[in-house]
Amino acid sequence: METYQALTVDWKDSRLAAEIREYAMNDLPEGEVTIRVAYSGVNYKDGLASIPEGKIVRHYPHVPGIDLAGTVIASSDPAFREGDEVLVTGYGLGVSHPGGFSQVARVPAAWVVPLPPGLSAKAAMAIGTAGFTAALSVHRLEENGLAPGQGPVLVSGATGGVGSWAVAMLARSGYEVTASSRKSAEADYLKGLGAGGAISPADLESPDNRPLSRERWAGAVDPVGGPFLPGVLGSVRYGGSVALSGLTGGTDYAATVFPFILRGVNLLGIDSVQCPMGLRRTVWSRIASEWRPDDALLEAVSHEIALSELPDALAQVLQGRMRGRAVVALSR
Structure with a gap:
């Protein structure tokens, strides 16, 4: 991949606006693990990142998305290898660091959780933060x-x-x-x-x-x-x-x-952002086993949207009009 697309929030005519932009791979931020993102999810915090009143993002342009799941395509940390399925939630993702509303993401290895066995990337993002x-x-x-x-x-x-x-x-x-x-x-x-x-x-x-x-x-x-x-x-x-x-x-x-x-x-x-990695892995393990959702539950609680539908979804979550979870498909 030489380029990738990401939803970007930036000032335009004195207001914040969200649009899809194309980036080069060398635009990625610093981090040990580069991930081809398959899915992300829409959260209330992502909605806040899209409005000036939200006051959770200091610098624009910004790529929101506090969740992502996908496949490692490069890693300088020996804990992760190319082809590993992983997920990232919390820490600075989508707030102080470019987030999951992107086809490719690069993050610190300390933020990355191996995708638990029995849980697909899509299911993980239907669950998400x-x-x-x-x-x-x-x-x-x-x-x-x-x-x-x-x-x-x-x-x-x-x-x-x-x-x-x-x-x-x-x-x-x-x-x-x-x-x-x-x-x-x-x-x-x-x-x-x-x-x-x-x-x-x-x-x-x-x-x-x-x-x-x-x-x-x-x-x-x-x-x-x-x-x-x-x-x-x-x-x-x-x-x-x-x-x-x-x-x-x-x-x-x-x-x-x-x-x-x-x-x-x-x-x-309850703080899901800076939750220690040991506890984070324990809880994700429970999610993937005793709390693992079946297809009927996933269908009831979540629905899939495209990257282009994200601006409307962000408005919906801020207005309290969204039921359950919107899962964003990012792979191409």
Whole structure:
């Protein structure tokens, strides 16, 4: 390959615009591993990278895409060889480093995860950062004592990428799952993923703003945060945990210490970006085995788009109009 194409976000007529540009191989950034990218995925963070209000990218032009999966075509690190199937999520990919919305990528070897056996590149990107975050959330909840049979587990923002995968993974592990979504028309979709029931986010609010309400949830996966988080914390059962990974509901919340000191509730911060490589490989191994999606689940949770369709997909994810995951096909 002498050239490759990538979606590029750059200033044009005083506004940020996304367009497909062609690059030469010597335009690639520094890094030990060069990858022919087969698939990427669309995340909320990628949408933020495409707008000035997102404030996660400092320098333009920029190639977004915080996920990629493909095949090594060159490596100066002995841990990886030509032909190896790999994936990369998090670290600086798509933020401080050119990302996965590109037919070729070059990255530091320390960011690269061997594609686990039994997981295709397309399936890995249908899962992507969203599914990895969901899996990391469930993994951390279980490390803190959650087990099937303890009662219902809440998943907020359940029709989004993290929420959809959290519902499916919890259900596959034998948990009773209650899904929260403002999209009432998606109840059948959520039940198809394994949710036992679906509720409105308004149902999570504490009556009269009380710091504690009746104990409803054995645990919770929350990729939303914001004003409903206090109600979730105040209704988790004694010793239970909330795995918090997102801010689509806002960065602030008004709460008290009562859930923590009177019920022993744990608020677990979930970071998929700088997650240590040992834990990262452990979680991807679980994704490829006990949580591996079958074809029906992949079809339910994801849909494939072309590189040319990315600008519209980025707008959809920012507006909360995307169900599940959009997988970007990049190979040619």
